[in-house]
Amino acid sequence: MLVDVIMPKLGESITEGTIIQWRKNVGDTIEKDEILLEIGTDKVDSEIPSPAVGIIKEILAQPNDILPVDEVIARIETDGNGSAESAPVEEVPKVEEVPTVETPPVPADPPAPPPPVTVNGSKRTFYTPLVRAMARRESVSESELTLISGSGRGGRVTKRDLLTYLQMRTEPALVTGAQAADVPTLPSAVVMDDRVEEMDRMRQMIAEHMRQSIDTAAHVYLVSECDVTHVVDYVKSGQDAFLKREGFKLTYTPFFVLAAVKAIQAHPIFNASLDMTNIVFKKNINVGMAVAMDKGLIVPVIPNCEELNFLGFCRKVNDLAVRSRNNKIKPDELQGSTFTVSNFGIFGNVLGMPIINQPNSAILGVGAVKKQPVVKETDAGDAIVIRSICYLSLGIDHRLLDGADGGQFLQTLVKILETMDTSVIL
Numbered sequence: 001m002l003v004d005v006i007m008p009k010l011g012e013s014i015t016e017g018t019i020i021q022w023r024k025n026v027g028d029t030i031e032k033d034e035i036l037l038e039i040g041t042d043k044v045d046s047e048i049p050s051p052a053v054g055i056i057k058e059i060l061a062q063p064n065d066i067l068p069v070d071e072v073i074a075r076i077e078t079d080g081n082g083s084a085e086s087a088p089v090e091e092v093p094k095v096e097e098v099p100t101v102e103t104p105p106v107p108a109d110p111p112a113p114p115p116p117v118t119v120n121g122s123k124r125t126f127y128t129p130l131v132r133a134m135a136r137r138e139s140v141s142e143s144e145l146t147l148i149s150g151s152g153r154g155g156r157v158t159k160r161d162l163l164t165y166l167q168m169r170t171e172p173a174l175v176t177g178a179q180a181a182d183v184p185t186l187p188s189a190v191v192m193d194d195r196v197e198e199m200d201r202m203r204q205m206i207a208e209h210m211r212q213s214i215d216t217a218a219h220v221y222l223v224s225e226c227d228v229t230h231v232v233d234y235v236k237s238g239q240d241a242f243l244k245r246e247g248f249k250l251t252y253t254p255f256f257v258l259a260a261v262k263a264i265q266a267h268p269i270f271n272a273s274l275d276m277t278n279i280v281f282k283k284n285i286n287v288g289m290a291v292a293m294d295k296g297l298i299v300p301v302i303p304n305c306e307e308l309n310f311l312g313f314c315r316k317v318n319d320l321a322v323r324s325r326n327n328k329i330k331p332d333e334l335q336g337s338t339f340t341v342s343n344f345g346i347f348g349n350v351l352g353m354p355i356i357n358q359p360n361s362a363i364l365g366v367g368a369v370k371k372q373p374v375v376k377e378t379d380a381g382d383a384i385v386i387r388s389i390c391y392l393s394l395g396i397d398h399r400l401l402d403g404a405d406g407g408q409f410l411q412t413l414v415k416i417l418e419t420m421d422t423s424v425i426l
Contacts, residue, residue, distance in 0.1 A: 003052045005074040007067045010041050011331035017041045018201050019065045019073065028056050030076065037074075040201050041331045044298065054078040064201075066127070127157055132208065134162050137215070159198075202296040213358045218398035221353050223391055224410040227418050228369055231255050232388040234422040246314065248322075253289070253343050254313040255417065256366050256392075260341055261285055261305045263413040270409055271338045273359040274400050288337030288357055289317060291324040292347075299357055300329050301337045310425045345369065351391045361400045362409075365393035 007017050020038035024030050033049040036056075040046075058075040061067055127135070127145060135145055140162070148165045150157040199207065235250050242250040264270045264285050272281045285306045288299040300320040302308070308316065323329050340357040345368035354365045367390050374387045392413065396406045 001078055002057060003054065003076045003078055004072045005036065005048075005051060005076060007069050007071045007073050008039070008048060009069040010039070010044075010046055011335065013335055014041050014069060014331050016066055016068050019061050019063050019067070020045055020201070021063050022059060024050075024056050026056050026059055030054065030056060044329055044331050044334060045327055046331070050076065052076050052078050131157055131159060131162055134159065137211070138162075138166055140166070200295060206296055209358070210355050213355050216358055217356045217361075219353075219356060219395055220398045220401075220403060220406065221393055221395050222403065222406040222410055223351065223393045224414050226390055226392050226414045227374070227387050228252070228255070228390055229388040230422060231417065231420065232369060234425075242314075248318045250314065251317070252345075252369065253341075253366075254310060254317050255420070256343065256364070257287055257289070257302065257305070257317060257341055258310055258313050259413055259416040259420070260287065260339065260364055261308075262416050263409055264339060265306065266412050267405070267409050269401065269405060270362050272400065273338070273361055274397070279400065282338045284338070286336050286338045288340035288360070289320055290340065290342040290344075290354070290357075291321055293325060293327075298324055298329065298334060299337060299340060300324055300333050301335065303336065340364070341366065345390060351393060353393055354395055356395050356397055361397045362406075363395045364413075365395065367391040367393070 010017065018040040020040050022037045023035050024037075030036060030050045030053070032051070032053045035047045036050045037048050038045050039048050054076040056074065057077040059073075060075070061073040067073060131145075134140075144165075145157060145162075148157050148161055149155075151161055231252065235252065239250055268281060269279075271285055272279050274280070284304050287302045287305050289302060290297060290299050300323075302313070302316045302320065305313075320329070320333070337357060337360060340354075340360055340363040342352070342354040342363060343366040344352045344354070345366050348368050350367045350370065352365045352367065354363045356363045369388050369390045371386050372389045373384050374389065376383050376385045392410060394406050394410050394413075
């Protein structure tokens with residue numbers, strides 16, 4: 001018999017997935033739980049195992065196809081009841097053998113293009129994140145998208161198709177029939193020797209999310225200097241013992257996450273988000289942690305941070321970082337952040353202005369820790385000392401937060417870091 005392989009629901013908020021690649025071809029044998037294909041959802045690629053033992057009978061979706069959850073994407077022939085499965089297969093050629101019956105309906109095929117407008121189940125209703133983002137930006141409705149003739153795989157609408165449509169829509173009176181044929185050459189900036197390649201799925205998702213945030217939030221940035229000398233000294237002195245006990249290195253990131261959580265508790269508005277004209281104060285503090293990967297960036301979430309101690313943050317930060325880089329993060333672990341921390345200092349960057357992770361209202365950027373000469377007041381007068389300094393940049397959504405809010409938050413954050421009692425932190 002045939003066993004359907006469906007697009008899995010890899011998270012509560014996941015409604016569709018992208019076929020990345022098939023590990024098996026039609027006719028290949030496969031064992032139960034053997035990896036059949038890779039699926040991408042919201043910047044995370046997941047390996048999907050086979051639900052049964054058998055032979056790959058049909059593959060119904062190709063790489064880069066975007067399909068809704070629960071749609072059949074392949075069929076596996078099992079050893080169960082072969083006769084039950086073979087009957088429908090034989091019926092197909094029988095239908096084709098009667099040209100006199102099938103010929104009349106053929107003229108009805110031309111009206112096929114309209115279905116994408118009215119039938120939600122059509123694959124033409126699924127567009128790449130890049131196309132959807134462009135459509136939103138240019139106020140192209142869903143019904144308009146269905147009218148665009150796609151030149152991509154399976155008739156999919158590509159970026160160039162949409163650009164062509166936009167050009168014709170904005171200049172209808174200036175484009176004659178002869179000129180319309182030239183419109184596809186719109187990207188004139190591309191020179192013959194230039195290499196052009198389509199963005200991969202992760203890059204498209206990042207592009208859409210970042211553009212959405214810039215279009216949504218009124219970004220304002222504030223920067224403060226922070227003396228973390230005692231944190232640096234603590235990490236250096238306790239690194240070996242920590243590594244031996246926990247099995248991973250102690251880094252600076254947990255200190256900044258812990259301090260951010262304490263600052264949020266002192267300023268609850270930083271754990272809120274906007275919903276139209278309503279301010280939603282989140283019950284739990286869920287900190288998103290930006291993690292750089294080979295081909296992009298993801299933001300796994302540390303949930304219920306108000307319940308964790310410092311060691312808990314150390315373990316969570318390490319676990320999420322390791323699994324993110326090994327592509328083991330689950331889609332649900334990328335959802336629900338209320339505040340985000342981006343530690344670009346690990347790359348030696350002193351200062352950065354990170355984009356707010358929607359629907360958060362703020363994001364903290366952590367710069368590299370550098371030794372600097374600092375003027376320190378003493379009983380004997382001013383003295384120049386060497387201290388470990390970093391810059392903290394805070395991005396806020398000015399629709400909800402004012403500069404005074406950001407300044408007070410940073411002031412609290414710096415004080416927490418500079419006065420943190422590392423002797424009782426573990």
